[in-house]
Amino acid sequence: MSKLFSIKNKVVIITGGTGVLGTIISKYLANEGAHVGILGRRLENVENLVNIIKAEGNQAFALEADVTSEASLEAAMKNFKTKFDKLDILINAAGGNMQGATITPNQTLADTNVAELKKVMELNYLGSFLPTKIFLPLFMEDKKGSIINISSMSASRPLTRVMGYSSAKAAIDNLTKWLSVEFNHKYGEGIRVNAVAPGFFLTKQNEALLTNQDGSLTERGKQIIESTPMGRFGEPNELLGAMHWLCSDASKFVTGTIIPIDGGFSAYSGV
Numbered sequence: 001m002s003k004l005f006s007i008k009n010k011v012v013i014i015t016g017g018t019g020v021l022g023t024i025i026s027k028y029l030a031n032e033g034a035h036v037g038i039l040g041r042r043l044e045n046v047e048n049l050v051n052i053i054k055a056e057g058n059q060a061f062a063l064e065a066d067v068t069s070e071a072s073l074e075a076a077m078k079n080f081k082t083k084f085d086k087l088d089i090l091i092n093a094a095g096g097n098m099q100g101a102t103i104t105p106n107q108t109l110a111d112t113n114v115a116e117l118k119k120v121m122e123l124n125y126l127g128s129f130l131p132t133k134i135f136l137p138l139f140m141e142d143k144k145g146s147i148i149n150i151s152s153m154s155a156s157r158p159l160t161r162v163m164g165y166s167s168a169k170a171a172i173d174n175l176t177k178w179l180s181v182e183f184n185h186k187y188g189e190g191i192r193v194n195a196v197a198p199g200f201f202l203t204k205q206n207e208a209l210l211t212n213q214d215g216s217l218t219e220r221g222k223q224i225i226e227s228t229p230m231g232r233f234g235e236p237n238e239l240l241g242a243m244h245w246l247c248s249d250a251s252k253f254v255t256g257t258i259i260p261i262d263g264g265f266s267a268y269s270g271v
Contacts, residue, residue, distance in 0.1 A: 004250045008033030011084050012247070015067050015131050016094030018045045020203050021150070024236045025091065025243055030058035032244065035084070039063040039076060039094075039131075067094045067127035073134040080138070087138035089247050091148045092128035096120070101164025117164045124168035129175060132193075144190030148246050149176050151197040151258055153265055173197075173258050180256030192255040194246050199262025200224045202233040229264030 012029055016022045017038035030036045030053045040046040043064040053060040061083060065076035080087075100113025101120040128149050139145040154162055155169035172195060180193040202210060210221035210233070217225060225231060242259050245251050260266045 002250075005244070005248045006033075007089075007244065007247050010034045010088040010247065011037070011086065012089040012091065013037040013039055013063065013080065013087060013131075013135060014091040014093055015039045015065075015127065016092075018042070018049050019093060019096075021198070021201075021236055021239065022091075022093040023049060025093065025240065026060065027053060027056075027058075028237075028240050028243070029247065030060050031056070034059070034089070034247075036060045037063050037080060037083075039065050039067075041066050067092075067131055068122045070130055070134065073130055077134055077138070080135075084138075086141035087135060087145060089146045089148070090131060090135050090139075091150075091243070092131055093150050094127045094131075095124045095150060095168075097162060097165040102161050103163055104161060112163070120164040121168050121171075124165070125171045125175070128172055132179065139191055140187070142190065143187050145192070146247055146251070147179070147191070147193045148243065149193070149195040151176070151195040153197055153199050153260070153262055155197060156258075156266060169197075176258060177256045184255065192246075192252070194251075194255060195258045196239060196242050196246070197258050197260045197262065197266075198234065198239060199228065199260065199265045200233050201236050201239075203236065224265075227265055227268055227270065228262070229268050232263065234261065234263060 012034045014022055014026055017026045018040045026036050026038050026049060038046050038049055038060055043062060046062040046064065050060045050062045063076045063079060066072040098116040098120050100116025103111065132147055149172050151172045152169040154166040155173045158166045176193055176195040183191040183193060210218055212218055239261055242261055
């Protein structure tokens with residue numbers, strides 16, 4: 001592989017590293033030669049994934065933290081610094097949704113659970129902001145590095161039902177652009193901040209919403225496929241090319257971007 005695209009020996013922290021997408025990204029980066037710090041709230045789950053990666057002959061280490069807690073992240077940073085004195089890549093993959101922050105066709109705005117809405121905002125927005133704040137000093141050794149946030153198609157094209165999640169991911173888009181400018185103005189050109197915006201990927205978490213038991217599409221699933229020019233759902237490993245590029249020096253003039261990985265969903269007007 002060209003040196004420009006190589007991520008061998010780069011030091012990575014990925015929050016939400018044991019989630020569906022986080023696991024795939026963690027394994028991939030480790031297989032490409034990176035030292036991958038997997039950060040999650042449940043140490044047992046993190047250590048299980050670390051052991052799997054190590055059993056495959058690759059390098060990974062565990063970090064325990066709640067991404068919505070500064071104190072918890074500070075403790076994780078101290079743990080990290082016993083192993084490395086600088087960081088090359090931070091991937092903010094922690095996020096998610098809660099039932100109370102959604103509005104189904106049979107509900108109205110009055111049915112919103114405000115406490116769960118706050119949790120969704122905290123998990124997605126603060127859960128990206130706080131790791132960036134806490135781990136930023138680790139990038140300052142060389143004043144270079146790549147920070148990658150996870151956005152969503154629902155950020156730029158609000159989707160029915162997922163009100164809280166859409167709002168939180170829209171905030172991630174704004175934060176990504178704002179931080180890219182802030183860091184370049186304050187620290188020079190070396191620290192980049194970008195985001196990837198996945199389209200619709202069929203996973204165990206959403207298959208009941210998008211497919212019936214016989215494998216056919218639900219009405220929502222049909223609407224998505226009809227709005228996706230490629231005519232299919234994405235495979236989680238189809239995120240990896242863009243993630244690799246943003247981790248590598250091949251994208252060193254790229255910052256403040258939100259990259260759709262959506263089969264053309266964001267480009268299609270429906271006509």
